[in-house]
Amino acid sequence: MEIxxxxxxxxxxxxxQRSQAEERIGRPHHGPGGQRAVYATTPMLVITYAADETVELVEIHYSGEGGDTEVHYDGVQLTHRFLDDVVVDLHALGHTSTPSDIGHDFHVGFSVWxxxxxxxxxxxxxxxxxxxxxxxxAVSVAPYAYFAQG
Incomplete structure (x- = not known):
């Protein structure tokens, strides 16, 4: 899955809107109606909704199956690889990041962790x-300001 x-x-x-997202991906198998909902997709999606029921954050988790079932960006497999290797590959392509407690937040608008x-x-x-x-x-996708807020 490409981010x-x-x-x-x-x-x-x-x-x-939550209703739009669920029309495309189905009802969540965990957390229906809650702020965070888990969807049975491959790879697995975890969506965080804001108070107004709009998508605030999209998380995509590793599948462990490789290939297209993992998360990708700019030709780089982001999940189910060593985190340091992912960061090195992205930096080599010119993508900049800030380290976090659990990974790296990339300025273009995603985090690997x-x-x-x-x-x-x-x-x-x-x-x-x-x-x-x-x-x-996993990879979390949102505008960089989401990750930089605290």
Whole structure:
């Protein structure tokens, strides 16, 4: 799934009404009517809605299946890879970022991050037991100001 920085993905965009988003992707399987809703897509979408029922943040999680089922931008696979490798590849393409507690916030309008629920062997079977490299688990898409607010 390809992201559109600062906007979302083809299926759902920042500013869409909840009803519009759910027409395209179906009802959530977790959190219907709540501020955050989880949708059974591949890869999985987690949408945060503002008080006015518009899309505020689009999260896309890793699938673990590779290829088109992972998140991509500008020819770079963003999920289910080592986080540092993702950042290096994006910086090499000229995309700038600010480090965060859990990853990197890119100025064009997305964040790549890890909550350390995956470990190095999930992406590299030859990684050692004590390999602490973070695996990029998800991408959050919103205007950069969303990430910079606090």
């Amino acid at each position: 559109i920085p600062g906007i979302g993905v083809e299926l759902v965009k920042i500013g869409d 890890s909550m350390h629920s995956l470990w190095a062997r999930d992406v590299d079977p030859e990684a050692g037991e004590d390999d602490e490299r973070a695996v990029s688990e």
